[in-house]
Amino acid sequence: MSQFLIFVRKEFLHMFRDVRTLMILFGLPLVLVLLLGFALTNEIKDAHIVVCDYARDEASRQLIDRLAANRNFVIEEALMSHTEIDAAFRRGRVKLAVVFPAGFRDQLLHTHRADLQIVADASDPNTADLLTGYVQNVVRSYATEFRAERSPTAAPTIDLNVRALYNPELRAAVNFVPGVIAFVLMLISVMMTSVSIVREKEYGTMEVLLVSPISPMLLILAKLVPYLLLSLVNLGLILILSATLLRVPVHGSVPLLVAESLLFILTALSLGLLISGTARTQQTAILTSLIGLMVPTMLFTGFVFPIENMPLPLRLLADIVPARWFYVIVKNVMIKGAGFAAIWRETLILAATTLLLLILGYKKFNLRLT
Secondary structure, X not given: OHHHHHHHHHHHHHHHXXXXXXXXXXXXXXXXXXHHHHHOXXXXXXXXXXXXXXXXXXXXXXXHHHHHHOOOEEEEEEEOOHHHHHHHHHOOOEEEEEEEOOOHHHHHHHHOEEEEEEEEEOOOHHHHHHHHHHHHHHHHHHHHHHHHHOOOOOOOEEEEEEEEEOOOOOOOHHHHHHHHHHHHHHHHHHHHHHHHHHHHHHHOOHHHHHOOOOOHHHHHXXXXXXXXXXXXXXXXXXXXXXXXOOOOOOOOOHHHHHHHHHHHHHHHHHHHHHHHHHOOOHHHHHHHHHHHXXXXXXXXXXXXXXXXXXXXXXXXXXXOOHHHHHHHHHHHHHHOOOOHHHOHHHHHHHHHHHHHHHHHHHHHHHHHHO
C-alpha cells in the first residue's frame, strides 16, 4: 500500500510540474465555461434597427421611444421612405426595420386595431426570429398600457406584418451554407498546405528539392497551386449542392464570389505556409490546424454565435479571424445579391491579411531552411 501511495505522489508531482498539463486540467474548463456560459450566447443585445415613421403622431413616437429604451435595440436612423430599407440592410449593420403606417394613432383610437410592418434581415433566420420576438414583446406591452390610458373598454390590437428579407421561408441553410464554405476552405487549405511542406522536411526530401535549379519561391508556389485548385473544386461542389439540394442559389455575381473565394483561399494557404515554418512534425501541423483554426472559425465567424453580442475582447479577437470577414462577403454576395461596393472593406482586410501572412510565412520558411 505504501508503494502505491508513493507512485500516486510521484504522479501528482509530475502533473503539477508540467505547465501544459495544468493548463489543460484547470485552464481549459475555465475558458470553456466563460466562453459558453457568458460570452457566447444567442441572446441579441444592441441590435441596430431603423424606423420609417409615416404616422408621425404621438403613438408612433411613444412606441419608437420604447424601442430605443429597450436594451436589445439601437436605432441606427430614421428613414424617410420604405424604399431606403433595402439600402440600409445592404450596408451590413442593420438587422431589422420597423415601418409605421400613416394614421397609426387614429387606428388605435377608433378601430382599436393597427398594423405595424416589420422587415427583418432573414439571411440569419435565428437572429431575425429573435429580434421579431423582441419587437412583439415591446408592442404588446405598449398596447396594454395604451388600453389602460386611452381605451379602457376595448383592447387595441397591433398586428405585426413580418417580411423576411433575403430568406422568406426562414430556412437555416441560408445561414449555414456561407459558414460551411468559409469553414471548409479554411480547414482544407491550411491543413493540407502545412502538412505537405512539413512532410517534405520530416522525410528529408526538402533538401533534395532545394538543390534543384528552382528557386525557393517557385518551390513554395508549386506546393500551393494543387491545393488552391483543389479548394476551388470544393467551392464549386458546395455551390452546386447548395443550389440543387438545399435550394440556396447564388443571388449575386458568381465571378465576384469566385474571385473573393480565391482571395480567401490565398489567405488560408499563406496561413498554412506560416504554420509549416513553426511545426516540426506532421502531427503538430495537423493539431495546430485543427485546434488553432477550427475552433476560432466555428466560434468567431458569426454563423454560430452573433459577434455583435460578444464582449469587446472577443469582438477584437474575432476581427483577426480571416474567416469572419469572408463569411460576411459570402453572405452579402451569395444571399443578398450585393456587389463589390458593399464588400470592399472586407475585401481590403482579407487582402492585407493575405499579404502579411505571406510575408511572415515566407520569412519563416527561409529561416527554417538556413
